[in-house]
Amino acid sequence: MNIYQSIKQACIKSIKIPAVFVILCMAVLTICPFLNVFHPTRVSDIYHIENDDNYVEAVIPTLSYSGYDLVGTIGQKYGYYYALDDNQCVFVLIPISDYPAATIHDYKFRGKVTGYGSMGSQMLSSFARDLNWDKASLMETAPDYLLNETEYHPVVYMIVFWIVLIIFFISLKSVIQCIIGYLNPNLYPVCSFLGKEIQQELLTEAQEELSKGPYIQINQMYITENYFIDLGAKKISVIPLSDIIWCYRLGTLSLNPRNHDHNYSIHFTIRSGTVITISNKTSDEALELINAIRATEYDIIIGHSEAKKKAAKKRIRS
Numbered sequence: 001m002n003i004y005q006s007i008k009q010a011c012i013k014s015i016k017i018p019a020v021f022v023i024l025c026m027a028v029l030t031i032c033p034f035l036n037v038f039h040p041t042r043v044s045d046i047y048h049i050e051n052d053d054n055y056v057e058a059v060i061p062t063l064s065y066s067g068y069d070l071v072g073t074i075g076q077k078y079g080y081y082y083a084l085d086d087n088q089c090v091f092v093l094i095p096i097s098d099y100p101a102a103t104i105h106d107y108k109f110r111g112k113v114t115g116y117g118s119m120g121s122q123m124l125s126s127f128a129r130d131l132n133w134d135k136a137s138l139m140e141t142a143p144d145y146l147l148n149e150t151e152y153h154p155v156v157y158m159i160v161f162w163i164v165l166i167i168f169f170i171s172l173k174s175v176i177q178c179i180i181g182y183l184n185p186n187l188y189p190v191c192s193f194l195g196k197e198i199q200q201e202l203l204t205e206a207q208e209e210l211s212k213g214p215y216i217q218i219n220q221m222y223i224t225e226n227y228f229i230d231l232g233a234k235k236i237s238v239i240p241l242s243d244i245i246w247c248y249r250l251g252t253l254s255l256n257p258r259n260h261d262h263n264y265s266i267h268f269t270i271r272s273g274t275v276i277t278i279s280n281k282t283s284d285e286a287l288e289l290i291n292a293i294r295a296t297e298y299d300i301i302i303g304h305s306e307a308k309k310k311a312a313k314k315r316i317r318s
Contacts, residue, residue: 001222003207003238006231007185011178014234018174025168028160037157040110047088049113049145055152057110063092065102067130068123070150078150080123081107089138091120092147111149120146190238191276202227206238216292218285221278223292228268230278237278241298243270246312248304249286266290273316 033054040055049056063081070078070093079096081104082089092109116124121135128138181188186200209215209224216222222229228244230237246269251262264286266278281289294302301308301315 001210001231003190003203003210003229003231003236004185007188007190007236008182010232010234010236011182011188015175015178015182018171018178021167021171022175025164025171028164029168032157032160034157034161037152037154046083046090046109046147047085047143049143053113055110055112056147057108058147060092060107060109061105063094063104063107065100066091066123066127068126069096069100070119070123072150076150080120080127087141089142090147091116091124091142092149093120094149109147109149111147111152113145114148114151115144116146188236190236191240202238202240218288218292221281221285221289223289223296228293232278232280237276239268239270239276241293241296241300243272244293244298244300245269245271245315246301246308247290247293248302248308249281249290250304251283251286269312269316271316 036055040057041053043049043053043056043058046056046058046060060083063083066080066082068080070080072078077096077098078093079100081092081094083092092107094107094109094111124138124142125135128135131138177189186203189199191199191202206224206227206229209227210222210229213224215224220231220233222231223241226241228237228239228241247266249264249266251264262283263279264281264283266281266286266289268276268278270276290302293300301312
């Protein structure tokens with residue numbers, strides 16, 4: 001087996017999921033109007049707003065209450081107000097209290113430019129009847145948009161933005177690591193507790209021992225004279241046996257209700273106190289590996305118990 005080739009294959013398999021997340025996050029960041037939500041377009045004339053001004057902010061000199069309300073999904077009350085200027089009328093939907101003011105001066109609006117929707121259309125019809133008009137005549141004085149604060153949720157957008165951004169950078173980091181590992185396997189973190197120069201020497205020695213033999217093979221796991229090597233499908237690990245203080249296995253139940261088999265992981269505590277976990281092993285694989293490590297010439301604590309945990313900590317401190 002070739003460790004370097006296995007590293008390249010692991011990088012190819014590992015890059016797929018984070019690459020998909022990078023693409024999805026870029027699509028979300030591009031499609032969602034985060035910039036416009038966080039920095040609405042300032043408009044001085046609310047009677048002539050361009051269609052591309054999705055989120056706007058403006059100071060409206062005078063708003064008059066129409067007498068019609070809207071109750072939001074969480075019980076928040078909103079009132080339909082209107083602004084008049086030179087035979088032009090713009091309707092504005094803003095939060096109100098139980099006793100809405102008849103007139104509001106210098107209102108600082110920040111919200112979304114939307115259509116009227118079914119509820120807004122009903123309001124227009126009712127308001128027109130109050131004025132002894134019809135809806136068509138009323139719409140001749142009003143633009144086909146509504147200044148709407150019910151659909152302005154900057155906090156929600158902020159939460160979504162940071163979640164997407166965090167996922168994007170974590171995924172991008174994984175993609176970059178996979179590319180670097182593929183182009184230069186010596187930089188792949190087979191043993192992240194060691195420096196890059198030491199790791200390069202370690203990989204060379206481990207590959208020599210694996211090529212020349214003898215070694216013990218347990219499926220994709222190998223034990224040579226001085227190294228434990230796991231050539232997993234998506235993760236490659238190489239650990240010097242001389243650095244291992246404590247080794248034990250732990251089993252976990254599968255989340256799949258149809259699978260009643262335990263999923264085992266092997267835990268290695270090394271001299272620095274770092275714990276390296278080799279996951280997704282069967283019971284037979286884990287047990288055979290533990291026995292093989294026990295048979296090496298290295299003084300490694302095998303098995304899990306409180307006494308062995310204390311003994312391992314004592315060795316680390318010494």
